[in-house]
Amino acid sequence: MGMNYLHSVLCRSKLWECASATRIVPWALTGLDLGACALEIGPGYGANIASLRRRAATLTGVEIDPVLATRLRERSGSDVRVVDGDGAAMPLPDNEFNSVVCFTMLHHVPSPPRQDDLFAEAFRVLRPGGVFAGSDGLDSLSFRLMHVGDTCVPVPPRTMADRLARAGFTDIDIATRSKMFRFRARRP
């Protein structure tokens, strides 16, 4: 599950923070209302915290890497409540959030069934009417090379609609552009 060295240097860089906050999050969340209470699965170094806080009054993050969780807790203070845990088995109650989001993390979840568990967990912790949205990289040679020695199970976007529907979601929308796809879906 850990990130390789190059990847971890990239992920904690200002360059990445800027790319994620200006290119990924705005595109992934275009036209969506996160409501008052949002959850980010896999916040990592926290590149998206500031942009998410502009969109939701309270933000929680569930992070599987305890070192990153501690670092984020120390750095982000009251901007985000950081919970140690696995997005595929979250230590959080049912029906708690208006929105659940994740960016550039699904490919780190080590198998398609485990990714499906994460979708089911997102559904469970959402309130009825809540939105699940995010984005991830498309499979490619360069994407694979960046993850050598690292978990890399890219999600084929053409499978997403069925997989989200199986988890119970409706109003599913998937879009792709160069190097990435986004998804959004609603808990009925």
Ligand SMILES: C[S@@+](CC[C@H](N)C(=O)[O-])C[C@H]1O[C@@H](n2cnc3c(N)ncnc32)[C@H](O)[C@@H]1O
């Ligand atoms: C490539 S980083 C992306 C971080 C951040 N979302 C961003 O866009 O900059 C992937 C993050 O997801 C976390 N992660 C991987 N699997 C996870 C899981 N099952 N549950 C929660 N977090 C997970 C990793 O520890 C890492 O912090």
